[in-house]
Amino acid sequence: MKIKQVVAAVLLAAPAFMSHAAMTLTSQDITNDHTLQNQQLFNQWGCTGSNVSPQLSWKGVPEGTKSFAVTMYDPDAPTGSGWWHWSVVNIPANVHSLAAGAGAVGGKDLPKGASMVTNDFGFKGFGGACPPPNSKPHNYEITVYALNTASIKLPENASPALAGYNILSHVIGKAQLIAPTNAR
Secondary structure, eight states, X not given: OHHHHHXXXXXXXXXXHHHSOOOEEEOSSOOTTSOOOGGGBOSSTTOOOOOOOOOEEEEOOXXXXXXXXXXXXXXXXXXXXXXXXXXXXXXXXXXXXXXXXXXXXXXXXXXXXXXXXXXXXXSBSOOOBOOOTTOOOXXXXXXXXXXXXXXXXXXXXXXXXXXXXXXXXXXXXXXXXXXEEOOO
């Protein structure tokens, strides 16, 4: 009898669970599993891109979302710890997109209240892809996180790893695009 009750409870709960769409991330500039374009490539270190952050849009936001964070991370960088290209925190919950170029140094095109963390290039802004010469393609992970807090408090000199630690402690949903790139 207990098994029937459990099955009945699961079946009754299933429609509510199954009706919630998963969070998705899309871009006019990037598609999943396609190489980053010249505009998303770095413009130093031997790379000659435009260093413009991609346009991003997300939907299927979980209930209880109070803010968002966006990151671009290269797990294939030959550092032993990957490479953080971009970290944005405190994007208001009513914002579901970032325009191309929103990652410009100074953050003037970010939504009010949002801020960038110093990337591994050493500046607060978007640092495009630039894998070392003759390397295998690097898989750039662009992720939007739905958070259960309206604000993440970070010191002015916070590292992307510290931002990531704080982001991951508040995640209630996420979506990702992965773009493999050989910039040279």
